[in-house]
Amino acid sequence: MLLKRIQAAWFGIHFFLVIAVSFAGLFWLIAERSTILPSAWDNYARKAELVASWCLGKEAGASNPVRLTIATYLHAAGIQAGYTFFAPNVPNPHRLTLQLFYQDGRIEYESPRVHGRAAALRLDTLLDRLAEERYEPVREAVVKRLAFSVWREHPEVKKIRATFGSVNPPDMNEFEQGKTEIFQPMFSFDFSLRDEEQQ
Amino acid sequence: MHVERQVRLNPLHKAWNCFLAFLFPLESDTWLAVFRIGVGLQVTLYALFLRSDWYYLFAISGKGLVGRELGEALTTFESPFIPKLAWLITVGRSFKISEETVLTLAWVGLLCAGCFLLLGLLSRPAAIVAWFVHLCAAESGGLLVYGADNFMTTALFYLMLCPLPDHYSLDHWVAKTKSKDPHALGFWRRVLQVHLCFVYFIGGLAKLLGSGWWDGSNLWRSLIRPPFNLISPEFLVQFKYVLPFLGISICLLEMTYPVFIWLRRTRRVWLVCILAMHAAIGLMMGLYLFALVMIILNLAAFGVPWPITRAEAPSGQHEQ
Known part of the structure; x- marks a missing residue:
């Protein structure tokens, strides 16, 4: 009977955490005005998200043992x-174009590549995440590494201009009218790879 | 006074007993065999699909795609106790084993664990190894991780805690292990069932809150966006009047899953529809690993006939 009680308690805690994580994400979407709900809900959603985050220990200090325990458990499970996959709406895909400047004046265009389809899906996930505001602090570092992965295959390149942007696909009616996707640049970085090599 | 107290406690006791009866039904281990074999297949395919990119994805900066340091830094920021590939590489270094060799060994370990799970050989150690190595890879991958990884971690987490081995496994044939407690088997199946109910309810609710699921534009966008664009837009646009119906159906199917999957009359219909939805996601969008793990979870949770009656339970296993 004791084992049953322990298992029942674990069941309660485990699914409490599942609910807290799920609703924190849902309330965040509402608070960010990504849903069809009226803007009057924003404040309530923001407060509800804070409550859910508090339940997950995210409001505690970074080294708080409760926060660390919960975070470790969440990742382990x-x-x-x-x-909220593909919800509330399917985001636009993103593209990273690398403009390769050679010493002899040539210019080529490349994109980061992987071998298999399973890895390609991951690369696209990475690009979609880069567009999110919360990953802004690591954007340059990630793009630099992606550019560097291409430069290893083209060591004679002098400079790389990395342009990251969103691809707006046509809707069904626009597609029937012959319209195609539109690329909207979001940011770009220039990497001087001779300097990189010297470092 | 004593009678009054009993009357007051009875509803609480009743509720608690109902809860326990729900949590611990009698169950055979057939569902667990389906779960083990399915997760074994998933782990094996995961390892094989990433074979050519494994080192490139998880190598250190300067050798790989983005380097695993960034993913590991983000993970460490969450908690330094979350396993990551750097742990294995540090252990390898102390034995003078190179990073490349450790990563190769991790991949081989994952593939072997998947094959062992498929066969049911050393089931629990294989489940633990698969969970640990996959978790290390997922956490070191950082921003490269997507939904299939989270579901795989969850599936492996539950599998290693389940009462393994089942009686279809090689472990059972070789070591003649005893039948497991049917209540424990019932409990872990309930965990899986309840988890799926939350997954679909939240997923369906979040989709219903997006305008694009009401007019079919989200289905259009998800099917034409690279790298999911396996179907040509010219073909897809012919179904422009069907897409809104399909979009709303998906939302309703997911959101009502926690209700209709429990009702005996509607269970089969909901299960078939959900399996068809995941099969379509796999075939039409190329999300094979994601589709497979969801199909496995659904089949193990609701696909195998349930529950067994008390009389069918292995003798001597009833918890009094």
Whole structure:
């Protein structure tokens, strides 16, 4: 009977955390005005998201043992991210174009590449995340590494201009009228790779 | 006075007993065999699909795509106790084993664990190894991780805690292990079932809050966006009047899953629809690993007939 009680208690805590993570994500979407709900809900959603985050220990200090324990458990159980896939709307895909400047004046265009389809899906996930505001602090570092991965295959390149942007696909009616996707640049970085090599 | 207290406690006791009866139904281990074999297949395919990119994805900066330091830094910021590939590489270094060799060994370990799970050989150690190595890879991958990884971690987490081995495994044939407690088997199946109900309810609710699921534009956008664009837009646009119906159906199917999957009359219909949806996601968008893990979870949770009656339970296993 004791084992049953322990298991029942674990069940309660585990699914409490699943609910907290899921609703934190859902309330965040509402607070960010990504949903069809009226803007009057924003404040309530923001407060509800804070409550859910508090339940997950995220309001505590970075070294708080409760916060660390919960975070470790969430990752170990694979429940750290909510289940709002492709919701509330499917985001635009993103593209990273690398303009390769050679010493002899040539210019070529490249993109970061992987071998298999499974890895390609991951690369696209990475690009979609780069567009999110919360990953802004690591953007340059990630783009620099991606540019560097291409430069290793083209060591004679002098400079790389990395342009990251969103691809707006046509809707169904626009597609029937012959319209195609539109690339909207979001940011770009110039990397001087001779300097990189010297470092 | 004593009678009054009993009357007051009875509803609480009743509720608690109902809760326990729900949590611990009698269950055979057939669902666990389906779960083990399915997760074994998933782990094996995961390792094989990433074979050519494994080192490139998880190598240190300067050798790989983005280098695993960034993903590991983000993970460490969350908690330094979350396993990552750097742990294995540090251990390898102390034995003078190179990073490349450690990563190769991790991949081989994952592939072997998947094959062992498929066969049911050393089931629990294989489940623990698969969970640990996959978690290390997922956490070191950082921004490269997507939904299939989270579901795989969850599936492996539950599998290593389940009462393994089942009686279809090689472990059972070789070591003649005893039948497991049917209540424990029932409990872990309930965990899986309840988890799926939350997954679909939240997913369906979040989709219903997006305008694009009401007019079919989200389905259009998800099917034409690279790298999911396996179907040509010219073909897809012919179904422009069907897409809104399909979009709303998906939202309703997911959101009502926690209700209709429990009702005996509607269970089969909901299960078939959900399986068809995941099969379509796999075939039409190329999300094979994501589709497979969801199909496995659904089949193990609701696909195998349930529950067994008390009389069918292995003798001597009833918890009094």
